[in-house]
Amino acid sequence: MTDTALPQPESSNFQNEGLSETGTERVSYLRAGHSLSSWLLTTDHKRIAILYLIAVTFFFFIGGTAAALIRLDLLTPQGDLLTNEGYNRAFTIHGVIMVWFFLIPSIPNTFGNFLIPLMIGAKDLAFPKLNLASWYIFMAGGLFTLFVLIAGGVDTGWTFYTPLSSMFAHGSVVLAAVAVFIAGFSSILTGLNFIVTIHKLRCPGMTWRRLPLFVWSIYATSIILVLATPVLAITLVLIAAERLFGLGIFDPALGGDPLLYQHLFWFYSHPAVYIMVLPALGVASELVAAAARKPIFGYQFVAGSSIAIAIIGFLVWGHHMFVAGQSMYASAVFSFLSLAVAVPSGIKVYNWTATLYKGHISLDPPFLFAMSFIGLFTVGGLTGLILAMLAIDVHVHDTYFVVAHFHYIMVGGTVSAFFGALNYWWPKMIGRTYSLVWGRLSAILIFLGFNLTFFPQFLLGYLGMPRRYHVYPPEFQLLHVFSTVGAGLLGVAYVMPFAYLYYSMRYGTPAGFNPWGATGLEWTVPSPPPKHNFETIPVVDSLPYQYDVELEEDHG
Amino acid sequence: MKLSHPLLLVWVALMLLLVSTVVASQNLTGPFSLAVNLTIAFAKAALIYWFYMHLRQESGLARLAALAAGGWLAILFLFLSLDYVTR
Numbered sequence: 001m002t003d004t005a006l007p008q009p010e011s012s013n014f015q016n017e018g019l020s021e022t023g024t025e026r027v028s029y030l031r032a033g034h035s036l037s038s039w040l041l042t043t044d045h046k047r048i049a050i051l052y053l054i055a056v057t058f059f060f061f062i063g064g065t066a067a068a069l070i071r072l073d074l075l076t077p078q079g080d081l082l083t084n085e086g087y088n089r090a091f092t093i094h095g096v097i098m099v100w101f102f103l104i105p106s107i108p109n110t111f112g113n114f115l116i117p118l119m120i121g122a123k124d125l126a127f128p129k130l131n132l133a134s135w136y137i138f139m140a141g142g143l144f145t146l147f148v149l150i151a152g153g154v155d156t157g158w159t160f161y162t163p164l165s166s167m168f169a170h171g172s173v174v175l176a177a178v179a180v181f182i183a184g185f186s187s188i189l190t191g192l193n194f195i196v197t198i199h200k201l202r203c204p205g206m207t208w209r210r211l212p213l214f215v216w217s218i219y220a221t222s223i224i225l226v227l228a229t230p231v232l233a234i235t236l237v238l239i240a241a242e243r244l245f246g247l248g249i250f251d252p253a254l255g256g257d258p259l260l261y262q263h264l265f266w267f268y269s270h271p272a273v274y275i276m277v278l279p280a281l282g283v284a285s286e287l288v289a290a291a292a293r294k295p296i297f298g299y300q301f302v303a304g305s306s307i308a309i310a311i312i313g314f315l316v317w318g319h320h321m322f323v324a325g326q327s328m329y330a331s332a333v334f335s336f337l338s339l340a341v342a343v344p345s346g347i348k349v350y351n352w353t354a355t356l357y358k359g360h361i362s363l364d365p366p367f368l369f370a371m372s373f374i375g376l377f378t379v380g381g382l383t384g385l386i387l388a389m390l391a392i393d394v395h396v397h398d399t400y401f402v403v404a405h406f407h408y409i410m411v412g413g414t415v416s417a418f419f420g421a422l423n424y425w426w427p428k429m430i431g432r433t434y435s436l437v438w439g440r441l442s443a444i445l446i447f448l449g450f451n452l453t454f455f456p457q458f459l460l461g462y463l464g465m466p467r468r469y470h471v472y473p474p475e476f477q478l479l480h481v482f483s484t485v486g487a488g489l490l491g492v493a494y495v496m497p498f499a500y501l502y503y504s505m506r507y508g509t510p511a512g513f514n515p516w517g518a519t520g521l522e523w524t525v526p527s528p529p530p531k532h533n534f535e536t537i538p539v540v541d542s543l544p545y546q547y548d549v550e551l552e553e554d555h556g
Numbered sequence: 557m558k559l560s561h562p563l564l565l566v567w568v569a570l571m572l573l574l575v576s577t578v579v580a581s582q583n584l585t586g587p588f589s590l591a592v593n594l595t596i597a598f599a600k601a602a603l604i605y606w607f608y609m610h611l612r613q614e615s616g617l618a619r620l621a622a623l624a625a626g627g628w629l630a631i632l633f634l635f636l637s638l639d640y641v642t643r
């Protein structure tokens with residue numbers, strides 16, 4: 001879609017010109033009840049999605065503020081801004097909030113909630129009340145965590161490694177563990193809800209082979225959520241048991257094993273990194289197909305690779321423990337399996353590329369976000385392979401190389417996909433189009449700011465700068481300054497979408513059913529959709545992504 | 557009453573198993589103790605799966621889904637022991 005082809009308002013809307021509300025909006029879910037309680041007690045999946053959107057955005061900026069403190073402190077080799085304790089607390093807040101209260105819930109709980117029923121032709125999720133309960137649990141866990149981290153202070157990092165967390169750490173480790181424990185239940189309930197919904201509520205004709213790829217990726221994510229999160233909960237309980245009652249679980253003096261903690265933690269947390277990235281992979285598939293206006297190349301492989309990632313992702317956790325004292329035989333097995341998990345990720349990247357090949361591509365904001373997602377995810381994945389090689393990891397473990405690796409995937413990848421999804425489905429959620437120029441500009445600035453922030457960290461790590469230190473040798477300063485300047489740019493660029501999207505709510509032109517000319521059931525209903533999504537339950541009779549292909553000329 | 561009766565029996569069985577866990581942990585040591593305790597734990601889990609989670613009335617898919625959790629736990633133990641045994 002180009003600017004000139006912007007969808008015209010539906011003719012029924014013309015009589016509303018000058019009004020702030022169109023006919024479609026008047027009967028939409030957004031206007032079905034105006035009171036605060038109509039939002040806070042809603043069981044409509046679309047409204048709950050909006051509640052989550054507001055919540056995760058809030059946590060994103062809290063986590064971002066902590067990041068800003070960290071980066072400012074790192075401007076000088078002496079770490080002038082924060083005390084040692086303060087620095088430790090800042091990166092703990094940053095990690096805990098970003099991982100559990102932004103990255104994990106971001107795409108599944110907002111876009112998954114909003115889109116799964118629309119995409120499979122259902123009126124709501126299978127358990128609407130459970131869905132609302134899950135939001136309340138999430139908020140309770142999130143606000144409690146925030147309170148503990150700020151008022152109490154925790155200095156262990158988001159990984160809560162023992163024996164630091166069980167024996168030495170100051171502050172409120174147990175309370176923080178309780179808070180994250182609570183939030184975990186929200187993940188489990190949401191995952192369960194999605195699994196049942198996708199199994200039971202597909203409309204007639206919506207067979208597994210016709211499911212949109214976003215639904216496949218959310219399905220794979222939900223499996224991980226349900227299977228892995230309880231292990232995190234148990235692990236946190238064990239820490240609390242050791243700290244409070246002196247049970248010997250991780251402490252060798254009491255007959256425990258400190259490495260056991262890392263095993264249990266990463267048995268959850270490596271799959272959890274796929275909880276963070278699988279939904280983003282699903283978003284990328286949707287955006288690529290819509291931008292190329294072609295059926296996804298190798299649909300079955302893209303769908304199947306989501307499941308493969310979910311399963312193999314459970315077998316690689318030991319790559320976080322190569323230098324922690326793990327048996328070298330175990331390390332060798334984990335190293336091999338870590339290389340293997342890159343195969344399904346690679347399949348996706350190649351298939352997106354093949355989809356784009358000769359596609360009639362439109363350079364809209366969602367596409368630009370998808371492109372930066374693919375590029376940054378690839379860099380993150382390839383450096384993951386480097387880290388998975390035993391001999392190399394000995395050198396770069398616990399350096400900025402690792403920090404750069406996972407930020408390329410989690411920030412470059414998942415956060416870009418989050419903004420891509422926001423830009424792509426915003427007209428559907430709110431019913432208004434936004435400025436494409438500002439959208440493109442912010443996509444480009446986010447890409448540039450991101451690379452300026454995190455590319456220098458690969459170099460820093462390679463040169464030996466350890467992570468989680470704020471006092472460092474002066475020769476590293478230049479690269480740290482680059483990184484901090486990049487973070488400033490990135491911060492500004494992240495605010496932009498919220499500004500122009502907010503503006504569009506009031507001043508945007510009505511979006512019509514299908515502003516991007518995309519396929520998929522969600523584009524067959526009005527924007528914003530009515531309260532119960534579909535007047536009549538749709539019947540699907542064809543494969544997804546059936547675009548009329550218009551190939552680019554071959555200028556060979 | 558008719559329905560709650562078997563459930564009560566299962567509860568009694570679980571309590572007896574709990575008692576045997578306590579007794580075993582106080583009297584046995586070493587690998588033998590581990591084997592006994594894991595067997596008891598397995599029996600408890602099986603009772604809960606079969607009766608309290610109603611898996612005996614469920615279809616194949618639901619049983620498979622419940623078993624998957626056990627399968628995942630097996631992965632955890634398998635790779636954990638890979639480390640412990642060869643460390």
Ligand code: HEM
Binds near residue numbers: 380389398402409
């Ligand atoms: C392509 C597959 C991937 C491979 C082979 C891989 C490999 C690795 C390895 C070997 C490490 C440990 C490095 C060290 O500590 O010395 C690591 C760390 C990490 N990776 Fe990946 N990774 C992959 C994908 C991902 C994804 C998709 C994410 C997130 C969405 C991610 C997030 C992380 C995080 C958070 C850490 C560091 C955690 C910490 O110590 O705080 N990785 N990765």
Ligand SMILES: [Cu+2]
Binds near residue numbers: 273
């Ligand atoms: Cu990992």
